[in-house]
Amino acid sequence: MASKRRTYQRIAGLYDLLDVAFEYGRYRPLRRLMFEGLSGKILDAGVGTGRNMAFYPSGANVIGIDLSEAMLARARGRQTRAMGRRGRADIDVELRAASVLDTGFADDEFDAIVATFLFCVLDDADQQPALEELKRICKPGGQIRILEYAWSKSLFRRLIMRAWAPWVKWAYGAAFDRDTEQYVEAAGLEIIESRFVYKDIIKLIVVRPKKA
Numbered sequence: 001m002a003s004k005r006r007t008y009q010r011i012a013g014l015y016d017l018l019d020v021a022f023e024y025g026r027y028r029p030l031r032r033l034m035f036e037g038l039s040g041k042i043l044d045a046g047v048g049t050g051r052n053m054a055f056y057p058s059g060a061n062v063i064g065i066d067l068s069e070a071m072l073a074r075a076r077g078r079q080t081r082a083m084g085r086r087g088r089a090d091i092d093v094e095l096r097a098a099s100v101l102d103t104g105f106a107d108d109e110f111d112a113i114v115a116t117f118l119f120c121v122l123d124d125a126d127q128q129p130a131l132e133e134l135k136r137i138c139k140p141g142g143q144i145r146i147l148e149y150a151w152s153k154s155l156f157r158r159l160i161m162r163a164w165a166p167w168v169k170w171a172y173g174a175a176f177d178r179d180t181e182q183y184v185e186a187a188g189l190e191i192i193e194s195r196f197v198y199k200d201i202i203k204l205i206v207v208r209p210k211k212a
């Protein structure tokens, strides 16, 4: 976990710039989808530089957590700009340093939880504990929405992804081969929806706490 923190402390200043083509070419419509129909108290887990912020629903109370203070500092800058320029006084956003493995929130605290490109950063050994922690703090009936990369089955795309993988690992501590879904059941969650939302490489996984 300390190494992930170091990685993001290092990359924070460049993060938005490095990803700008993907952000506008790929991610923006997906971020909108992640928050569609959500309300109440929402957790943005692994909030990063706050790129989901533009899509937080009106009237929501959103808490964003991240391991890296440098990423949170960028998110705070974005929050100030959004509140000022676009007058988003309709959302209540709090940003704090915390790990998704031990958030410190109360049981059943959130109506919904969103994690965009967080689980591709978590090591395999941390996948289930992270899901268990999100389950603990999500209200029964609440949704946990996860957006993740997966290896493409197309030979051409897979070759491109293979070429990118060492950079993605070094720069972001991330990998394309995390299989978050395999830990869902053991974490006490059930899948509501699982589908590709960008070609066969970005997947939306929606889960909820299993009924007792």
Ligand SMILES: C[S@@+](CC[C@H](N)C(=O)[O-])C[C@H]1O[C@@H](n2cnc3c(N)ncnc32)[C@H](O)[C@@H]1O
Pocket: 001, 004, 005, 008, 045, 046, 047, 048, 049, 050, 051, 052, 065, 066, 067, 068, 071, 098, 099, 100, 101, 115, 116, 117, 118, 121, 122, 172, 174
């Ligand atoms: C690839 S970035 C995604 C950021 C943002 N969600 C987005 O969509 O642009 C992953 C983020 O997860 C954070 N992170 C990594 N491990 C974490 C952990 N255990 N708990 C909380 N945040 C973590 C990193 O610091 C980084 O900001």
